Amino acid sequence: MKEYTYVIQDEIGIHARPAGMIASTAKKFTSEIMLKFQDKEVKATKIMAVMKLGIKCNDTITITCKGDDECEACEALSHLIEKIL
Amino acid sequence: MNTYHGKTAYSGCAIGPIHVVETEDRPICLHPITNVREEITRLDDAVKMSQDQLQVLYDKAVGEIGEEDAEIFHMHQMLLEDEDYLDAIHLSITDNQWNAEYAVAQAGKDFAKMFADMDDEYMNARSSDILDITHRLIHTLLGKKKNSTALEIPSIIVAHDLTPSITMEFDKTKVLAFVMKKGSLQSHTAILARMMSIPCLVATHLDSLHNLNGKIALVDGAKGLFSVEPTQSMVDEANKQLALQKAQKEIELQFKGKESKTVDGKKISIFGNIGSVLDVESVIAHDGEGIGLFRSEFLYLGRTSYPTEEEQFDAYKKVLVKMKDKPVVVRTLDIGADKKVDYFNLESEDNPAMGYRAIRICLDRPEIFKTQLRALLRAAVYGNLSIMYPMIISVQEVRKIHSIVEEVAKELKGAGILYRIPKQGIMIETPAAVIISDLLAKEVDFFSIGTNDLTQYLLAIDRQNAKLDALCDTHHEAVLRSIELVCRNAEKENIWVGICGELGADTSLTQRFIRMGIQELSVAPPFILPLRKKVCESTAW
Numbered sequence: 001m002k003e004y005t006y007v008i009q010d011e012i013g014i015h016a017r018p019a020g021m022i023a024s025t026a027k028k029f030t031s032e033i034m035l036k037f038q039d040k041e042v043k044a045t046k047i048m049a050v051m052k053l054g055i056k057c058n059d060t061i062t063i064t065c066k067g068d069d070e071c072e073a074c075e076a077l078s079h080l081i082e083k084i085l
Numbered sequence: 086m087n088t089y090h091g092k093t094a095y096s097g098c099a100i101g102p103i104h105v106v107e108t109e110d111r112p113i114c115l116h117p118i119t120n121v122r123e124e125i126t127r128l129d130d131a132v133k134m135s136q137d138q139l140q141v142l143y144d145k146a147v148g149e150i151g152e153e154d155a156e157i158f159h160m161h162q163m164l165l166e167d168e169d170y171l172d173a174i175h176l177s178i179t180d181n182q183w184n185a186e187y188a189v190a191q192a193g194k195d196f197a198k199m200f201a202d203m204d205d206e207y208m209n210a211r212s213s214d215i216l217d218i219t220h221r222l223i224h225t226l227l228g229k230k231k232n233s234t235a236l237e238i239p240s241i242i243v244a245h246d247l248t249p250s251i252t253m254e255f256d257k258t259k260v261l262a263f264v265m266k267k268g269s270l271q272s273h274t275a276i277l278a279r280m281m282s283i284p285c286l287v288a289t290h291l292d293s294l295h296n297l298n299g300k301i302a303l304v305d306g307a308k309g310l311f312s313v314e315p316t317q318s319m320v321d322e323a324n325k326q327l328a329l330q331k332a333q334k335e336i337e338l339q340f341k342g343k344e345s346k347t348v349d350g351k352k353i354s355i356f357g358n359i360g361s362v363l364d365v366e367s368v369i370a371h372d373g374e375g376i377g378l379f380r381s382e383f384l385y386l387g388r389t390s391y392p393t394e395e396e397q398f399d400a401y402k403k404v405l406v407k408m409k410d411k412p413v414v415v416r417t418l419d420i421g422a423d424k425k426v427d428y429f430n431l432e433s434e435d436n437p438a439m440g441y442r443a444i445r446i447c448l449d450r451p452e453i454f455k456t457q458l459r460a461l462l463r464a465a466v467y468g469n470l471s472i473m474y475p476m477i478i479s480v481q482e483v484r485k486i487h488s489i490v491e492e493v494a495k496e497l498k499g500a501g502i503l504y505r506i507p508k509q510g511i512m513i514e515t516p517a518a519v520i521i522s523d524l525l526a527k528e529v530d531f532f533s534i535g536t537n538d539l540t541q542y543l544l545a546i547d548r549q550n551a552k553l554d555a556l557c558d559t560h561h562e563a564v565l566r567s568i569e570l571v572c573r574n575a576e577k578e579n580i581w582v583g584i585c586g587e588l589g590a591d592t593s594l595t596q597r598f599i600r601m602g603i604q605e606l607s608v609a610p611p612f613i614l615p616l617r618k619k620v621c622e623s624t625a626w
Binding site: 011012015016017019020023024043045046047048049051052054056 | 207
């Protein structure tokens with residue numbers, strides 16, 4: 001399993017567009033990709049569930065990837081998140 | 086004839102037949118189904134078709150309003166792929182044996198409520214996106230031909246309110262105007278209307294949309310009026326306005342995207358003046374090359390307490406981000422005189438134009454000034470920002486301002502907050518500043534001449550006194566020679582000089598200004614393209 005933790009820098013937090021980009025990136029991989037915030041955990045492929053977490057600036061999120069392509073998945077998502085959030 | 090009042094989202098005039106778009110929904114009925122598999126196939130096909138429709142809309146929107154604003158349709162595509170949303174619909178069909186339309190309507194309602202209940206204004210607004218994709222899906226399922234947006238002849242679109250996707254579906258060459266019963270100046274239709282320069286009224290006090298279809302109506306954006314079956318004299322008046330509008334449109338088409346360059350190749354910057362974040366769209370729509378005067382007063386007016394640093398930062402950042410890398414010149418607080426705000430507790434003065442105002446207040450009450458400067462320095466990281474200070478009369482004032490800016494920068498640095506010190510210039514709007522412009526030029530990065538105040542101070546004529554209108558010659562040689570002197574002194578120190586007062590838009594002077602050495606003209610957005618035309622016909626030598 002691969003894990004990646006990040007503190008949100010974006011002023012609005014995880015709004016619709018980044019949630020969508022995370023979901024579409026996560027869908028490219030076969031690994032199970034989860035997004036954890038506080039005590040809640042949702043599949044990163046689900047745009048509405050990710051939005052519903054209401055993640056704001058300065059919140060800490062953790063991405064976990066489990067599966068055959070977990071290394072590639074984790075790398076792709078960390079790149080994306082650092083770029084847009 | 087009936088006349089209704091509305092709020093003007095984009096001004097302009099239109100006459101034509103009304104085309105009513107019914108957006109109030111008829112209830113979706115529940116009827117049990119027998120063939121679950123068939124119903125699931127219907128649903129999946131409808132999802133696929135809706136996705137394709139959204140792709141078409143996205144491509145159309147990119148062409149019409151640009152990639153950034155078109156992004157909403159990509160977002161809708163992603164929402165329409167959401168597993169939870171689609172699972173909920175599937176489940177209702179298989180387990181409850183609901184018809185697909187009803188299952189979709191229920192899921193839409195539930196998910197929209199989920200976002201509406203969140204403790205976050207931005208997320209609340211997303212519930213309308215969920216409803217938008219839900220409507221699209223239901224329409225596709227019902228096999229409705231989307232005829233409500235097909236226009237045979239140019240028409241005035243009348244509706245309760247329009248979703249982003251319905252707004253986008255219209256053939257804009259056939260939309261004369263939008264008249265919305267609901268909606269706000271920030272609604273998608275209003276934004277789109279401004280981007281496309283289509284007259285638009287929102288929050289129009291219509292009684293009912295029934296019996297309006299096909300009737301001739303008139304939209305007068307300048308007055309915020311919508312008249313159904315107008316009188317002949319109204320139509321004649323409107324036709325005159327339309328002729329002017331048409332001439333203006335032709336200029337726009339011809340000069341949009343062109344460089345503002347004189348016949349002999351001198352580049353002039355033509356910027357827009359704005360008074361709120363909302364106005365940025367208008368600058369972009371009229372192809373402004375930047376913002377030469379961003380009046381920051383709007384942040385202070387119409388409220389009961391000082392705006393916070395965060396509020397100001399948000400507003401400046403929004404404008405900078407929207408303008409991408411184009412220059413944005415923010416003028417610091419210019420309150421006092423004719424612009425009064427209660428919570429500043431300003432005493433009333435016999436001669437406010439020459440009184441306690443603008444930079445004089447800021448230097449006297451540095452706490453107010455520093456809040457604004459902190460917000461500006463932080464926002465400067467997000468774009469191409471310059472700051473200018475109003476009502477300057479001395480070198481000492483400029484030095485004092487610079488030391489306050491240094492102080493603010495030091496505090497931000499100490500707190501580990503990201504900032505940048507922008508270019509700093511001054512307004513030349515007092516006779517004193519004109520006369521010592523040689524000294525001031527050594528202290529600042531640029532000059533922007535505020536011709537309205539400069540004229541009133543040079544000629545000793547109160548702008549507000551209607552009795553003196555005849556004497557107030559805006560082309561007075563004293564004003565023009567002042568501008569020329571300021572240009573000469575700016576050139577010696579190699580700093581740029583522009584005009585942000587009303588005189589900048591006066592095309593009878595453009596040639597003369599360019600020869601004096603004016604490099605930038607900042608005007609109300611509708612004047613940008615006519616001015617570019619004039620610049621392109623002028624010569625610099």
